[in-house]
Amino acid sequence: MTVNICWLSDTSTGEAISLITDSRLSGGGMRFDECKKIFSLPRGDCLISFAGSTDVAYTLINQAVSNVQSNEQSMSRYQDITELKGSLLNEVSSLVSKIHLPFSDSDDIKDIELILAGYSWKYSRFCAWRIRSGALDRPSHPTHNIKEGAANYYHPDPLLSRFVADRNYFNKNHLIITGTWGEVKAIRSKLATRKREDALTKWGNEPIKVLEEVLQEAHKNHDFETTSAGPMQYMRVFKHATIERDAVLWPDDKDYWRPTISGRFLSPVENFNAPLYDPRECKVIQVPYNKNSLQNNINFYDSIQ
Numbered sequence: 001m002t003v004n005i006c007w008l009s010d011t012s013t014g015e016a017i018s019l020i021t022d023s024r025l026s027g028g029g030m031r032f033d034e035c036k037k038i039f040s041l042p043r044g045d046c047l048i049s050f051a052g053s054t055d056v057a058y059t060l061i062n063q064a065v066s067n068v069q070s071n072e073q074s075m076s077r078y079q080d081i082t083e084l085k086g087s088l089l090n091e092v093s094s095l096v097s098k099i100h101l102p103f104s105d106s107d108d109i110k111d112i113e114l115i116l117a118g119y120s121w122k123y124s125r126f127c128a129w130r131i132r133s134g135a136l137d138r139p140s141h142p143t144h145n146i147k148e149g150a151a152n153y154y155h156p157d158p159l160l161s162r163f164v165a166d167r168n169y170f171n172k173n174h175l176i177i178t179g180t181w182g183e184v185k186a187i188r189s190k191l192a193t194r195k196r197e198d199a200l201t202k203w204g205n206e207p208i209k210v211l212e213e214v215l216q217e218a219h220k221n222h223d224f225e226t227t228s229a230g231p232m233q234y235m236r237v238f239k240h241a242t243i244e245r246d247a248v249l250w251p252d253d254k255d256y257w258r259p260t261i262s263g264r265f266l267s268p269v270e271n272f273n274a275p276l277y278d279p280r281e282c283k284v285i286q287v288p289y290n291k292n293s294l295q296n297n298i299n300f301y302d303s304i305q
Contacts, residue, residue, distance in 0.1 A: 002037055002051045003179040003187065003214070003228045005207040006115050006128050008170050009236070016236040016244075017117050017126040017170060019047050020208060022215055023230030023263025025054050033230030036262040041068045045241035046081050046118025048088075051178040052111040056099065060092050060114070067091045077241070080122035085129055085165055088116065092131065092163045109133055113178040116165075118237050126237075129165035130176050172202035183228060187214065205282035208234070212279040219251060231260040232279055246277040246284070249304070257305055278304070 002022055009018045025035040038049045039061055048064055050057040067088060073079040074087070096109060117128035167174065175191070177184045190210045191203070200206065211232060218229040231250035237243055247259040247266070259266050259276055266272055276286035285304065 003183050003211065004037070004049045004051055004113075004115050004177065005187070005211060006049075006117050006176040007203045007207050008126055008172050008174065009204065010202070011236075011238075014239055015126070016238045017119070017128060018207075018234070018236040019049055019115065019117055020211055020232055020234050021049055022211070022228040023233060023260075024226075024228060026227060031224055031229075034260075034264045035230070036233070036264070038233050038235045038262070039065060040235065040243045040245065041065060041084075041118075043068055043075050043077055043084075044243060045077060045237060046084070046116060047235055047237060047243065048117075049115045049178075051113045053109070056096070056109060057112045057114070060095060060112070063091065063095055064088050064114075077121065081116075081118045081120050081127055082122060082168070085116055085127075089131065089163055089165060096133075096163065114163075115176055115178060117176075119239055119241050120169075121241065123169070126170045126239075127168060128170050128174075128176055129167055130178060131163050131165050132178075134162040134164045175203060175207070180227060183214075187211070208232075208279055208282055216251075231263050231265070233260075233263050234277055234279075245274055247272055247274040249276060249278045249280075249285070256301075258301065 002024065004019065004021045006017065006019045009016055019038055021037045023033055023035050023037060025032045038047055040047055042065060048061060050061050068074045068084070071079065071087070074084055079087070092114070099109070112133060114131040115128060116131060118126070120127045167176070177187055187210055190213075191206055194200070194206050194210070195203070215229060215232055217223075218226050223229065232248050234246045234248050235243060245261065247261045249257050250260045250265075251257050252265055259272065261272060261274060273288045275284040275288060277283070278285045286300070
């Protein structure tokens with residue numbers, strides 16, 4: 001599982017739809033805190049992220065990327081994101097219906113949630129959807145309705161193979177959060193409190209502040225039980241239908257703040273071409289340039305600890 005937050009934010013170049021998440025993958029007793037969880041679809045105007053069982057969700061994300069790559073109309077953006085959503089829903093539902101699962105593992109499918117976000121040229125507005133199993137809000141069918149001999153289909157619940165989408169557009173009050181029920185409830189509560197206390201009319205940088213607080217607590221306590229931990233990942237889509245992936249400053253095991261991209265700490269000699277975002281100040285502190293590695297710019301990173 002993981003936490004994803006999607007909202008509409010203001011930037012120096014106009015509005016953008018933003019998507020942030022943590023970087024922990026877990027399963028089978030394993031914890032890995034430098035994993036990519038937000039993906040830019042190759043058409044270049046929308047993002048997709050996942051929460052839930054890694055074994056299945058990661059595969060669905062990869063196949064969603066493949067679905068776009070193999071569709072010329074999608075790659076050229078002739079297919080609007082509102083139409084792409086339907087295509088991906090069909091693809092995900094088809095793939096999940098072909099997974100062979102023992103009855104005891106059916107909850108792994110129910111826990112899967114995706115977020116698709118981007119800008120619609122057709123309707124001139126930002127769009128975002130939480131995509132999840134239809135079994136989450138409908139009663140399960142009795143297992144005796146299943147024909148175990150059916151080709152390529154074996155599920156304890158037929159609804160597990162049908163994925164549905166929540167919302168078709170965004171404004172400054174909308175917010176999508178995915179993750180475990182407890183994590184989503186806690187984050188929503190913190191955001192609602194901040195919005196009420198500060199009399200905010202839009203979310204601004206509050207989702208970044210709240211998630212940074214949650215992830216820093218896990219980092220300081222060396223919490224290996226929580227499903228959300230590791231560096232924050234941050235990507236956004238602008239109205240001109242382009243994607244920006246920010247390098248995020250984050251503390252390593254020695255509490256030295258270093259740049260990360262997609263949850264991965266950059267090596268000291270690695271150059272990167274992305275804005276460097278500091279979640280403590282909620283702003284870009286360094287713009288991209290050709291030589292901005294730790295080795296070439298060590299004094300800068302020492303100055304911001």
